Amino acid sequence: MPAFTLYGARGSTNTDRVRLTLAEGGFTDYELVLLNLQKGEQKSPEHFKRHPWGKIPAITTTDGFTLYESRAICKYLAKKYSFPLLPPDSNVEATAQFDQAQCAETLYFADPAGKIAFEKFARRFMGLPADEAVVSSALKSVEAFFDVAEGLLKDKEYMAGNEFTLVDIYYIPLIQRLFACGYGDVISSRKAVSEWWYRCMNRPAIQSLLKADKEAMAAASR
Structure with missing residues (x-):
């Protein structure tokens, strides 16, 4: 089972921000679920549980942790999986x-x-x-x-x-x-x-x- 699911959309700059972070970290153990924005899938009751404003991206982990907003997601992933994309806390x-x-x-x-x-x-x-x-x-x-x-x-x-x-x-x-x-x-x-x-x-x-x-x-x- 993948470590987490990333909900986003093809062509979304916010989604791509997270995908680029994962690519730089060499991390592939996740599932990408593409929502159809033109059909309003980001406004579904199910997705509102992931993102209270009905936006993308959002992630959900296997243990039930949910996070939204691309920059927060990027920083969380970099810290959790030790991507070399942040200065050390000691500095x-x-x-x-x-x-x-x-x-x-x-x-x-x-x-x-x-x-x-x-x-x-x-x-x-x-x-x-x-x-x-x-x-x-x-x-x-x-x-x-x-x-x-x-x-x-x-x-x-x-x-x-x-x-x-x-x-x-x-x-x-x-x-x-x-x-x-x-x-x-x-x-x-x-x-x-x-x-x-x-x-x-x-x-x-x-x-x-x-x-x-x-x-x-x-x-x-x-």
């Missing part, structure tokens, strides 16, 4: 820098980037036009964020220091969505940011997962 300063970097990603990047992804990607699948005013405002915030990050990344290789951590994983799905929506220049136009992105995307585990997803999508479209 108080490195842990504080990790927490600081995590706050910056959540507060200053994820919100505006998520709005762009919703307007330009999700609404298209709903048959609705994007609200370009929302996109324009959010894009300005994303550009301002990476202007600051450009300076910070000149002195370190990754967002929380010189080691690849969960914080770097947190960025990947939404940045991929920015590229898919035609806004990849916010990354490629900034030297230090672009080099950081290259380091992240060329990690073997990440490359392997992205390749597998691409092949799965191609097979599904036949």
Whole structure:
């Protein structure tokens, strides 16, 4: 029996955040259950027991432990299975820098980037036009964020220091969505940011997962 079940959806940036963490940890002892968001399966009474807001992802373990919210899940898994994606608890300063970097990603990047992804990607699948005013405002915030990050990344290789951590994983799905929506220049136009992105995307585990997803999508479209 798998150690836990991950409930998510194909193409969900939040689900992919957890899957990337598992890939980096080399962990495969889990079951992935894909919910159909268009059919509203995430709003079923059964799933509300896993996630009280009817969102994804969520996990349930064999002993009945349930957890929701992608970043909380990622951190739990990294600690439980000793993935080398967190600073050691004994290093108080490195842990504080990790927490600081995590706050910056959540507060200053994820919100505006998520709005762009919703307007330009999700609404298209709903048959609705994007609200370009929302996109324009959010894009300005994303550009301002990476202007600051450009300076910070000149002195370190990754967002929380010189080691690849969960914080770097947190960025990947939404940045991929920015590229898919035609806004990849916010990354490629900034030297230090672009080099950081290259380091992240060329990690073997990440490359392997992205390749597998691409092949799965191609097979599904036949």
